[in-house]
Amino acid sequence: MTIRKVDFPSHQPVLIRSLIEKLPFVAGVWIDCTFGAGGYTRALLDAGAQKVIGIDRDPSTLAHAATLKAKYGSKFELCEANFSMLELVAKQFKLKQISGIVFDVGVSSMQIDEAGRGFSFQRDGPLDMRMSQNGVTAADIVNNVSEADLADIIYYYGEDRAARVIAKAIIKERTTQEINSTEHLSNLINGAIGRSNYKSNKSVNPSTRTFQALRIAVNNELEELYLALIAAEKILDEGAILAVVSFHSLEDRIIKKFIKSRSTNGSGQSRYLPQLKSNSPTFRELFNKVLRPTDEEILANPRARSAKLRIATRLRPTGGRGNSVKIEFPKVNYKLGIRQ
Ligand SMILES: C[S@@+](CC[C@H](N)C(=O)[O-])C[C@H]1O[C@@H](n2cnc3c(N)ncnc32)[C@H](O)[C@@H]1O
Structure with a gap:
């Protein structure tokens, strides 16, 4: 009988170190909207977060969650859901104050490799x-x-x-x-x-x-992302962090447009019209630019090469919890069952 070493597919988290290094400190409750193998959750807990709620729509992430649960106990919870349901998740866990929400959108290495x-x-x-x-x-x-x-x-x-x-x-x-x-x-x-x-x-x-x-x-990925960003805007309080890592331009364009539309006063409105209260800025983009992996990170993990990180901080909510400026993104309303 030959003995074969079994390699478990794993995922190397991208850009989470850079995010943590850029923040003055990590504390309080965080939501990791794309739990995957738990790399971000683990990094946030090790950096000082008191609790992390993970979200993932893929039931196969439960195995990774069990490992984290064994290590971190009640400091970690996982929710099998779409991240567009972020507001409901926050309600279900009765979260009063959230220090930050992170997204590492796209597919995991486990999903690609299987x-x-x-x-x-x-x-x-x-x-x-x-x-x-x-x-x-x-x-x-x-x-x-x-x-x-x-x-x-x-x-x-x-x-x-x-x-x-x-x-x-x-x-x-x-x-x-x-x-x-x-x-x-x-x-x-x-x-x-x-x-x-x-x-x-x-x-x-x-x-x-x-x-x-x-x-x-x-996976209705673009709409999921847009709805989740709007939900994040609603549930975050002043000073909280929104950090999003994306891997292709369609996603990054949504994130960029979203943050830009929320960072300027009444974006899209005529400057001759009075400002609408609901369009007060709700975020400030940190560093005013996209952050990319270092050459070192790309060398260690070639899948990181197209990653982009944008970080914003929630401003004091004025005139309601959100901003009504809509942003455009491609949406194809295809119909099933039409064979030619
Ligand atoms: C790139 S991986 C995240 C890896 C994770 N940061 C880590 O360190 O292991 C993206 C994960 O997000 C999940 N995901 C993508 N879109 C989602 C959505 N709309 N709702 C919930 N989970 C989603 C995928 O199932 C996948 O597990």
């Missing part, structure tokens, strides 16, 4: 991509939405100029057979596009953007 979750075109597996492990799968979308909706998903959520060509190839393929595996979809896209079309950056696999797009659609 072929059975279907997030990666580099590992063959079912075309799934559901963080919560229930609801509509990527295969449901690929095999059931109209060509126009598919093209919109790939264009708006993947920012892929080849969206229409890819959508056409998918529709043609599914007239003869369903596309149910990551390899099937990836081969199909490679066949339709070919690496030569990606001359400017040959190292990028042509499937990258479609996979990102499907993941965003399956």
Whole structure:
């Protein structure tokens, strides 16, 4: 019998050290909206937080939570929920004063590395991509939405100029057979596009953007983020921290626009009109810029290379708990069940 060492998939937390170093101190109650393997929660507790409430929609994070619970006891709680439900979570835990809310959005290394979750075109597996492990799968979308909706998903959520060509190839393929595996979809896209079309950056696999797009659609990622930021604005008190780490430009644009719209007086309004009370600034961006991982962190963890951290502090709430300025982000209202 051969003995094989079993490697447990793990996740190296990105930018949390930089965040903690930038804060004068860490204390009080924090909410970690993207618990994952608990790297952020652990770092916050070790840095001085009295309590951390973790949120994650993926039930497989429970195993990591058990390890933290054994170490930190009542200083740590986990909630299986979407982070857009942040306000309800704060109510459920009767949180009176929250010192900070952190997000490390996107997928974890455990989710990407496990072929059975279907997030990666580099590992063959079912075309799934559901963080919560229930609801509509990527295969449901690929095999059931109209060509126009598919093209919109790939264009708006993947920012892929080849969206229409890819959508056409998918529709043609599914007239003869369903596309149910990551390899099937990836081969199909490679066949339709070919690496030569990606001359400017040959190292990028042509499937990258479609996979990102499907993941965003399956998990409603952009709307989730926007709703969670609005909820954070409502539940944070003066001086509390909002810190968000993101990994692609669609997410970062939402975070940037959100913080900018809340940091200036009545953004978007004419300066000749009287200020609306509800549009008083609710946040101040710290450092006035995006923070990035150091070369050292990227060397140790190449997945950190595209990470961006934005930190803001909540200002004294005036004229209500929130700010009514809406921000724009792509939203594709695709319909299932329209096979052509
Ligand atoms: C990048 S990982 C976070 C890793 C974590 N910071 C750590 O150190 O282990 C993102 C996690 O957020 C979760 N997630 C993403 N979107 C979510 C949402 N809308 N609601 C709840 N959890 C979400 C994912 O399931 C995943 O476990």
